Amino acid sequence: MRVLTFLHSFEPGGVERVALRLHRAWLAAGADARLVLGRTQGAMRSEWPDLDTLRADVFDSHGLPTAAWETLWMMLRLPGAIRRHQPDVLFCAGNSYTVVAVTMRLVLGRRCPPILAKISNDLTRADLPAPARPFYRMWLRIQGRLLDRLVGMAEPMRAELETLMQAPPAHVAIIDDPALEEAQIARLEALPRPAHDGKGRRFLAIGRLAAQKNFPLLLDAFARIARGQDRLTILGEGSARRALEAQARALGIADRVSLPGHVNPVSDALLAADALVLSSDYEGVPAVVPEALAAGLPVVATDCAVSMGDLLGRTETGQTTGPNTGPNTGEARFGLLVPVRDAAALAGAMDRIAEQPFDPRAARAQARRFTVEIAARRYLAEMEQLAHA
Structure with missing residues (x-):
């Protein structure tokens, strides 16, 4: 299995920490797992000092700071990494990365590998202003159509994924959140x-x-x-x-x-x-x-x-x-x-x-x-x- 995971940086967050732990476990299990990073900055960098052991590639920005526009930076550079590594599956680590995954599907078309996305946040988002909610619901449905497999982190999330993202039941899986070792x-x-x-x-x-x-x-x-x-x-x-x-x-x-x-x-x-x-x-x-x-x-x-x-x-x-x-x-x-x-x-x-x-x-x-x-x-x-x- 050739698995490609993409992350912006080592900035601390539950999504990034879980993705790094999963990536390390896949390597230990014998998978051909690759990690691509937008940059190496972040407070968690000291926890993962050896990029070679992680089989990580970092996009060279030639000194240009990319933190303020890291999502666009990933969208620009990730297609090249996909072409180089030819992964069997692209792993989307959480909701904050789905916009990048959907962009890969639109940019690469049939050349885009299947995308497995871990849904890491609540989908109802009652905190959003009322005028924004119809557009957010539309965005969820777009993800449900363009992402090949959606993984919820607890069984009660299944109904959310099938209803709000309109994903077919066969495209939904539930895997308890790998928060611990x-x-x-x-x-x-x-x-x-x-x-x-x-x-x-x-x-x-x-x-x-x-x-x-x-x-x-x-x-x-x-x-x-x-x-x-x-x-x-x-x-x-x-x-x-x-x-x-x-x-x-x-x-x-x-x-x-x-x-x-x-x-x-x-x-x-x-x-x-x-x-x-x-x-x-x-x-x-x-x-x-x-x-x-x-x-x-x-x-x-x-x-x-x-x-x-x-x-x-x-x-x-x-x-x-x-x-x-x-x-x-x-x-x-x-x-x-x-x-x-x-x-x-x-x-x-x-x-x-x-x-x-x-x-x-x-x-x-x-x-x-x-x-x-x-x-x-x-x-x-x-x-x-x-x-x-």
């Missing part, structure tokens, strides 16, 4: 959890400092329930840093909020926390949630994706179709779910998460669904089937 779970299980000093509750959030993650909502919620010794740590970096720091000062919680930037690994932070908090407006299957479960940590999350109930162990037979206040909100085996953009509900859940029943062993068993080892084999099987078809 078995060795990572074992390491988290073996590491001792630091003793609690009794000086307040320790909340942790992880993600890019960007609008999608809605950290302003989290700061608002924390300010409502924070007692003197409580602490909130937000790991990540992004364009919203200054605004978040200013908001924390305005709310009077700057001395209790820490923004240390991008941190890897996050195991120490997970083990030191009392709960993970996810405040996003929309997600697919956020990788940080399985990581928290692997660390034996309960989760407070907004109902930001159709998969959240399944991920946190909701047992109701009714499934939601996107972010809402329906049956996915409330108590779950591994945490609490609240409506999106509801600061009062998020604050209340954070305030009572310590009182909820929680079984760390069951949480780790849930996390083991989401390993690269399982997913890499299933992706290769889908790719073999797609290439032969």
Whole structure:
């Protein structure tokens, strides 16, 4: 199998980290996997120092900065890489890359290899302005027609893919999000959890400092329930840093909020926390949630994706179709779910998460669904089937 994966850079993000782990697993499984990169900058570069081992090609920009127009840069250079490597399958790592994949189909036509796309985000996008939604729905249908195989990251996503993208059932597959490695779970299980000093509750959030993650909502919620010794740590970096720091000062919680930037690994932070908090407006299957479960940590999350109930162990037979206040909100085996953009509900859940029943062993068993080892084999099987078809 000749598999070609394209990524913009090593900028930190769940899509990029998962794609790099899958690529490495495919190489280990004997696939002829190739990686092409728009540039080598990014905070995750230190995690992947050997580009030769990764079998990675980097598009030479001859000193021209491409970060501001990286999508166009990839569209311009990727056709040449496809012609050179002649892959059996083109792997599209997430929603942010589908515009590049669709462009390849239009530019190369019949010379374009089959495209397998991992759908990494919620498709309902209730956060979009009403005038933009018809155009977004049209874009989803275009993807459904031009991408050969769509992979959802949890079973509840299947209906979204078939309905919103109008993809035939045979073109849809479900593979649990490969957010973890078995060795990572074992390491988290073996590491001792630091003793609690009794000086307040320790909340942790992880993600890019960007609008999608809605950290302003989290700061608002924390300010409502924070007692003197409580602490909130937000790991990540992004364009919203200054605004978040200013908001924390305005709310009077700057001395209790820490923004240390991008941190890897996050195991120490997970083990030191009392709960993970996810405040996003929309997600697919956020990788940080399985990581928290692997660390034996309960989760407070907004109902930001159709998969959240399944991920946190909701047992109701009714499934939601996107972010809402329906049956996915409330108590779950591994945490609490609240409506999106509801600061009062998020604050209340954070305030009572310590009182909820929680079984760390069951949480780790849930996390083991989401390993690269399982997913890499299933992706290769889908790719073999797609290439032969």
